[in-house]
Amino acid sequence: MRIYLDNSATTHTDPEVFEAMKPYFCEVYGNGSSQHFFGREALAAIDRAREQVAAAIGCKPSEVYFTSGGTESDNWAIKGTAHALAKKGRHIITTKIEHPAVIKTCEALEREGFEVTYLDVDGEGFVTPEAVEAAIRPDTVLISVMTANNEIGTIEPIREIGAIAKAHKVLFHTDAVQAVGNVDIDVVRDNIDMLSMSAHKFYGPKGVGVLYKRNGVKIERFMDGGEQERNMRASTLNTPGIVGLGRAIELAVADMESNNAHIRALRDDFVRKVKERIPQIRFNGASDFTKRLPGNANFSFEYIEGESILMRLDLAGIAVSSGSACSSGSLEPSYVLLSIGVPIELAHGSIRFSFGKCNTQEEVDYTVEQLCKTVEFLRELSPLFKNVKGEEKYV
Numbered sequence: 346m347r348i349y350l351d352n353s354a355t356t357h358t359d360p361e362v363f364e365a366m367k368p369y370f371c372e373v374y375g376n377g378s379s380q381h382f383f384g385r386e387a388l389a390a391i392d393r394a395r396e397q398v399a400a401a402i403g404c405k406p407s408e409v410y411f412t413s414g415g416t417e418s419d420n421w422a423i424k425g426t427a428h429a430l431a432k433k434g435r436h437i438i439t440t441k442i443e444h445p446a447v448i449k450t451c452e453a454l455e456r457e458g459f460e461v462t463y464l465d466v467d468g469e470g471f472v473t474p475e476a477v478e479a480a481i482r483p484d485t486v487l488i489s490v491m492t493a494n495n496e497i498g499t500i501e502p503i504r505e506i507g508a509i510a511k512a513h514k515v516l517f518h519t520d521a522v523q524a525v526g527n528v529d530i531d532v533v534r535d536n537i538d539m540l541s542m543s544a545h546k547f548y549g550p551k552g553v554g555v556l557y558k559r560n561g562v563k564i565e566r567f568m569d570g571g572e573q574e575r576n577m578r579a580s581t582l583n584t585p586g587i588v589g590l591g592r593a594i595e596l597a598v599a600d601m602e603s604n605n606a607h608i609r610a611l612r613d614d615f616v617r618k619v620k621e622r623i624p625q626i627r628f629n630g631a632s633d634f635t636k637r638l639p640g641n642a643n644f645s646f647e648y649i650e651g652e653s654i655l656m657r658l659d660l661a662g663i664a665v666s667s668g669s670a671c672s673s674g675s676l677e678p679s680y681v682l683l684s685i686g687v688p689i690e691l692a693h694g695s696i697r698f699s700f701g702k703c704n705t706q707e708e709v710d711y712t713v714e715q716l717c718k719t720v721e722f723l724r725e726l727s728p729l730f731k732n733v734k735g736e737e738k739y740v
């Protein structure tokens with residue numbers, strides 16, 4: 346048995362997406378910038394993908410820039426804006442729970458002399474529009490707040506934040522990497538100036554993403570070289586990847602309601618059963634499930650290490666994540682969990698379960714059984730837990 350409950354780290358490429366990509370490796374292999382028919386064929390496929398992206402988020406095809414993924418799009422949006430507007434102001438507003446692609450980019454800008462405000466979030470991971478507004482200064486050039494958090498699934502009030510940014514004439518960027526395919530996005534309605542996405546988080550291929558940038562927003566070009574992407578992002582376009590992204594976003598939006606209903610039902614059942622059967626746990630992130638990614642469940646288990654749970658579930662054929670994939674390998678507890686007030690010892694005992702469109706009820710039931718056994722087993726080994734049980738006896 347192999348059960349994949351790590352769909353926030355990456356998803357499989359949908360077979361339909363793979364089919365759409367196939368001709369663009371060995372047959373339609375022209376360089377999209379070439380003027381002959383080999384190039385024109387590739388360019389036609391790239392233009393189609395651009396239209397598919399535009400239709401999915403409500404922008405114009407000319408506002409879609411293909412990149413190598415979410416990390417590049419975040420780096421480009423934030424550094425590109427900061428460098429283009431440095432004469433106007435050098436202050437950026439973001440939050441404490443952004444993905445490292447945003448946090449580390451902001452830290453790099455701080456080393457260049459920019460100032461960054463990292464806003465606090467509440468106990469469920471929400472940033473308030475009021476806090477964003479209060480942080481705006483005359484020299485603020487950019488607000489960057491993620492659409493949905495990758496660890497705890499909290500969906501931020503980006504429409505309200507977009508309206509505030511617009512009223513104050515500050516640019517607004519959102520990392521929507523976790524949101525595309527799960528959350529309805531309309532960049533015009535939501536007043537979004539720039540938005541990052543990544544194909545491999547919505548059943549597309551790895552290594553390809555998009556930066557949407559509203560026409561008229563001036564940012565620095567990303568790489569020097571050829572004149573691809575309207576002279577803003579050099580390098581030969583990744584035709585198969587771009588075709589895959591286009592098909593994947595088209596499917597993701599068309600099937601969003603049915604996928605979400607399925608995923609949400611599995612997640613809700615899982616959360617209910619875990620809460621029923623395992624004592625001394627903390628459920629992290631939004632408690633209002635309408636403001637939470639449909640597939641996300643994040644729990645902290647008292648008295649045990651998340652890594653030990655992860656390894657024992659792995660042996661049982663279940664793939665989950667402790668903290669975020671990006672911070673695994675380090676023994677630092679998740680900064681996202683610390684930011685929402687999870688005590689440090691408890692943060693160490695945390696696991697993210699992220700459900701996807703191919704998971705089944707059987708998989709949920711098996712996972713609940715294995716998780717119950719694992720937690721019980723590890724707690725029996727834990728001196729801290731014994732202590733507590735002992736104390737309880739004598740109360």
Ligand SMILES: *Cc1c(COP(=O)(O)O)cnc(C)c1O
Pocket residue numbers: 353354413414415416417419444446491493494495520521522523543544546552554
């Ligand atoms: C995965 C992820 C990224 C990084 O995307 P890549 O395509 O892997 O570079 C950025 N932000 C969030 C919220 C993510 O979940």
